Amino acid sequence: MPHFIKKYSKKAGLSPGSLVHIGEKKIETIRIALINYDREQLLEKDLATIEDALPYRDTSPVTWINVDGLHEIAVIEKMGVHFGIHPLVLEDIVHTGQRPKAENFDDYIYVVLKMLDIDTAADHITAEQVSLVLGPHFLISFQEKEGDVFDNVRQRIRKTRGRIRMSGTDYLAYALMDAVVDHYFEILEKLGEKIEQLEEELLENPTPRILENIHHIKREMIFFRKQVWPLREVLNSLIKDPSDLIQESTHIFLRDVYDHTIQIIDTIESLRDVLSGLSDLYLSTVSNRMNEVMKVLTIIATIFIPLTFIAGIYGMNFEFMPELKWRWSYPVLWILLIVIFSAMLLWFKKRRWL
């Protein structure tokens, strides 16, 4: 089961702002990568310590610092100090059970997203928390592990002429969010295909395994929906944000991601309706099959039990049973049996059981 609840108990009772990494440790060492670019120049390097990033903090138009791994609390804490990030935000960054949200702290905007993936081995959706801290000249992104979803954005930055090279940190933040949301569509496609396949199997030959699969996908859908639903509000608040951190020209791009989010939510709802229709169909089909089984039993039993009774009567050993001695008893009995048999068949036919 995709865990609906992170282990909060680890930090119950600590004072707010205490940094405790909650979630699985997904990689061994933290990796900090810096990309510094503007229209003309581009600099990429891996950082050993966070202090190496300081010279780039305020000077150049866009500095993107990507952090993979959240378990080294000390590093995160130092970043908080150097970039002026509120302790509560740091707490949220390392506690991977956040709900997607956006908060404006005047100096920077803090955005939490969920990057989703399908773990094909266990056949369920996994969620990784992505945090963005968007300042005027820097954008810090935090991921739980190295991933390839942001690689496309890196590629686009490396090309000299992309719009991304001519825009600020807000456009970079948009590009990252867009990459995450675009990835949702792929998951949705896979789920959609599975549902289609289940439906075909169900119409052909309903087995209990299908039922378990329906249940499984239903739960994945609940999980998916829970991760995507709040995003709507997040994007809406970013679009309506009055601060200077997000420029007017970026709004149309955020609106585009917003539209995608709505589309995903819409589709999730439709698929859930389809799934619950499949459940109903399964139950009805089982009922139908049971009905059929019962009919076969009833027809056979109802015809042969009375006939067997008649045979039983003439199997009795009474000394004085006149029929037993009569010459034509046996053929007459056969006629009787055949008449009863046929009458029963007719009756079943009339009731449309045959």
Add this chain to the structure above:
Amino acid sequence: MPHFIKKYSKKAGLSPGSLVHIGEKKIETIRIALINYDREQLLEKDLATIEDALPYRDTSPVTWINVDGLHEIAVIEKMGVHFGIHPLVLEDIVHTGQRPKAENFDDYIYVVLKMLDIDTAADHITAEQVSLVLGPHFLISFQEKEGDVFDNVRQRIRKTRGRIRMSGTDYLAYALMDAVVDHYFEILEKLGEKIEQLEEELLENPTPRILENIHHIKREMIFFRKQVWPLREVLNSLIKDPSDLIQESTHIFLRDVYDHTIQIIDTIESLRDVLSGLSDLYLSTVSNRMNEVMKVLTIIATIFIPLTFIAGIYGMNFEFMPELKWRWSYPVLWILLIVIFSAMLLWFKKRRWL
């Protein structure tokens, strides 16, 4: 299954504004038709290249350019350049998985709709994306394939005196949207008739096939609803649009389409309620039938199994069974059997099973 999800994966990772045609290629070549008209004059011609449309772009009161086919990216891109359309809009035009929406870009309004049709062969609803770009003097409509829904609008333009000849591009946009929405009613009618028919069959003779049909229509309804529901918001935003692109006098017409949309949504909801009532009725009927089948089995088995047991007793071959030698055993036994039989019948009658 009407595909709830378009293949987004084709373009995952591309930068925003990259034009990729997503959807089926429904016709061979793009066809661009221009109609230029005002109160006095009317000009219709097919264009070889989009540049041929430029002279008409700003001069005449209304220029309607209709594009059938979305797969020639280069053509669409050139239109974007010549008519000043934002790359994100172009992206949405060729990506046929959009949700209906309206966006105001000051210079023009972009509207996406879904034209629905019933594919009678496969017996399901198909959706075609229709995009409208409404400028001050031009209106460009994009369709996936040539269709006949807009023919009525063309006819009305050809008549000299219609209101359409005296109005601007906003009225033309209204006329096209109205044509699309009017077509929804026809689909609704057909679905309504099918449901009525299913209901009659169900009350007469419920077969498993009916169940599959109910499920099928339910899913078509989910698909239909998904396409129409956002339209409500689209029309509302157009009515409340403060820009000059839509004149005051057109509002009443948009309100009319809005009313139609609400009516369609209302009816879809009512039909869904009816359908779910049918599902319940089916299940109950199956239960009832099962009950009846079981009663027949129980009555027959309950009456004859004890009688057969009695016959079995006197079929035993013990040497010392006094009854076997008694003169009246056989008739007394028959009386006994008949008494038991009648008592059982009475008991069933009392329990209202007969």
Add this chain to the structure above:
Amino acid sequence: MPHFIKKYSKKAGLSPGSLVHIGEKKIETIRIALINYDREQLLEKDLATIEDALPYRDTSPVTWINVDGLHEIAVIEKMGVHFGIHPLVLEDIVHTGQRPKAENFDDYIYVVLKMLDIDTAADHITAEQVSLVLGPHFLISFQEKEGDVFDNVRQRIRKTRGRIRMSGTDYLAYALMDAVVDHYFEILEKLGEKIEQLEEELLENPTPRILENIHHIKREMIFFRKQVWPLREVLNSLIKDPSDLIQESTHIFLRDVYDHTIQIIDTIESLRDVLSGLSDLYLSTVSNRMNEVMKVLTIIATIFIPLTFIAGIYGMNFEFMPELKWRWSYPVLWILLIVIFSAMLLWFKKRRWL
């Protein structure tokens, strides 16, 4: 089935404002009746042509023109011209598939309502469209056929001292809407009685016929709700209407009709809840009965099948079966049978099946 969808296809593709009568033709000829009144005087007459109404249009305080029958398009069209009614409104008047709504056109307010009735023969609710055009000095009401719901209003006008004689067209409009809404209560009462009756029958003796009746009333409820639900909004918009057409003093009366509408909607919802409770109760009762039937079968079969087997054993014809020759076999066997029988009964008793 009360038709949820009117035949829209008849007018698909026509230009907006084209008058086509959609709906059943319920009477032979249009009948136009005029009532002109103020505090002192009262004039009633039937009109041959609509032009006869013109002298009364603007002069006298209140002129009520009631039109029964909507199929003579020419007459409706002339009224449109003489009273300055917008073509889209005329279209709505003759197209009987409208959703209840109110629209303010500065010079007049257009209101659509549904007058409901129970067709006792077919045992379902029928809807008739009533349109009101409320001008400063005239009120035109359109009905599909002559009805008696408005007769009470006519009676009240004929009495000299009623408040209606001292008020304007807005109060008259209120009186007509009130008459329509009051009639809803009667239908609700009849449906409520039917549901109560069904419930009693269900608790006493659940038959499949009850199930069909529940389904039938459920669908009537869906239809009823669909007609009444939008009325709430209609009345609300009339109460909040800022124009001079509705005077301040009439607001309290409209609020009264509004309260009635809310009450009807509330009661419909409650009755739907009750109905769905009945459905559940029916299903559970059927399950219970099935359970009982199965228990009887199981008890009888479980007791007698093993006993019959034992009798069968001693009915075998082996030459060497020592028991057959033993003197006390038969009575001992009877004791065995009775012991088994009693043990089984005890076991069933312990399991509370008896």
Add this chain to the structure above:
Amino acid sequence: MPHFIKKYSKKAGLSPGSLVHIGEKKIETIRIALINYDREQLLEKDLATIEDALPYRDTSPVTWINVDGLHEIAVIEKMGVHFGIHPLVLEDIVHTGQRPKAENFDDYIYVVLKMLDIDTAADHITAEQVSLVLGPHFLISFQEKEGDVFDNVRQRIRKTRGRIRMSGTDYLAYALMDAVVDHYFEILEKLGEKIEQLEEELLENPTPRILENIHHIKREMIFFRKQVWPLREVLNSLIKDPSDLIQESTHIFLRDVYDHTIQIIDTIESLRDVLSGLSDLYLSTVSNRMNEVMKVLTIIATIFIPLTFIAGIYGMNFEFMPELKWRWSYPVLWILLIVIFSAMLLWFKKRRWL
């Protein structure tokens, strides 16, 4: 069934403001009781005619007139004249089918409530309509019959030092509403206890009677909810009322009743969820029991039917059946029967049916 619909038909077609008493006549004669009090003095008397109340109407700080019984239309009408109450309000007072509401008429506020009670004989909730007319110096309360819910308020007035003696009519109105709402809690408690009891019975021994009880309480809940739900809005509108009739200092008390109402609605919803859980549990339990019954039948039948067949074979009377003559046939057969019997038992064990 608690009647969801009052007999509206009695007054269909009457002009608005016509006073017709709709509802049961619950007491023989109207009783009018007056209490006039301020900080220092207190006067209680029963009035023969309503005119006796006039001297107290405007002079003293608080005059509370309580009317028990609504069927003497003439009395109510006179009160309307003397206290300046709008005919529509009088109509609502005597028509006991109102939905709870509050209306401000500048000179007075009109509030309708439902006083609920449990009719222990018929075991259902009864509703009595309570109307309050709150003027600057008087408060008139109308009840259908004499009740004891208001007695506590009377007691508090009789004590010299209560806050009630120092406050105006608005506080008195609050006290009466509070008494009504407090009484709801008692009903809720009783319903809650019944549900708890049902749950225990259900888990112990589910009988069809429990099902009927669940259905019964469900319907009472629908009725209860229908009466209480609108109260929320009523109290909210009173709290937000800008007029002088309700003083600032009373708002906190009204907010207290409002909180109680929300609490009641919350609890009703929770109990409805619990009830629907019980329904489901019942159905599942019945299914489970059926399953168990079927298993017993299947095990017995599946074991003994083949055995009986074998016994039947050797009960045949063919002259040439070699086994019949063989010396060890009978013991070998017994071994065979026991082997089959044991194999079957093992198979059932493996399938976890035993």
Add this chain to the structure above:
Amino acid sequence: MPHFIKKYSKKAGLSPGSLVHIGEKKIETIRIALINYDREQLLEKDLATIEDALPYRDTSPVTWINVDGLHEIAVIEKMGVHFGIHPLVLEDIVHTGQRPKAENFDDYIYVVLKMLDIDTAADHITAEQVSLVLGPHFLISFQEKEGDVFDNVRQRIRKTRGRIRMSGTDYLAYALMDAVVDHYFEILEKLGEKIEQLEEELLENPTPRILENIHHIKREMIFFRKQVWPLREVLNSLIKDPSDLIQESTHIFLRDVYDHTIQIIDTIESLRDVLSGLSDLYLSTVSNRMNEVMKVLTIIATIFIPLTFIAGIYGMNFEFMPELKWRWSYPVLWILLIVIFSAMLLWFKKRRWL
């Protein structure tokens, strides 16, 4: 069953503001503990009488008075007098059936919360009412019994450098609310684990006990949701509170608790969806099992009943049955039986019952 309803009846009819302790008496004697602190100093002491707290009321920056036990009405009443708390608030404090709410009384803010716990013995959630009265220099917290949830806050106060020592009463109130909400997560975790466990058991071996457990957790969820749901509104109103009692800098912390509350509600909803999926899965599994049972019965009965009939025929004792004397009857009959048996098996195979 977690009691959804407190015993209101105890105080029906009392005047508002009468203090009656409603709820269980959970500890023997009231315990009043005072903590007085600012940046530099810290004073902790237990108070014998509430008057001992007066010197600290207004002077020092933060005075936290924690009261365990609500049953000594006199003490609560005196606190009301000394700290100027409205009688209605006092009433709410001692009446433990409140719904979570926040009310601003200018001089102080009154907040009610529910502290939840799992009673592991009875295996259900218990709720304890926590009231906070937040003044400019004091904060009074009322609990029903001594608990350890607030201990962490005490620890943090004792440390010299915590943010809590540098902040006012509003931050203390936040810290207490945060402690309560954090504790919800632990309960949620435990419920989540139980559900996961149930799911595994269900997929492996569905027993009726699982059904009862599902029902049990469902009801706990209803109870949980009822306690947490209103908290959302409470926190929202505190964040938007315009008064000086809550400082700007505390808003971000309150927003953090708000986020946690939303997350809890979200998770509760998801878990309820999962639970209702489990119910459905259980029902379907039971249906499936029944189906399987029925199939076994039907196959065995359908095969052997006709065969037994044939054996019965030749067990009859007629004198004139030519087959009985024929030499090859017996082997031919065996061949016949085997053919019938095989044909039946094939038929079942074809129908996929085997």
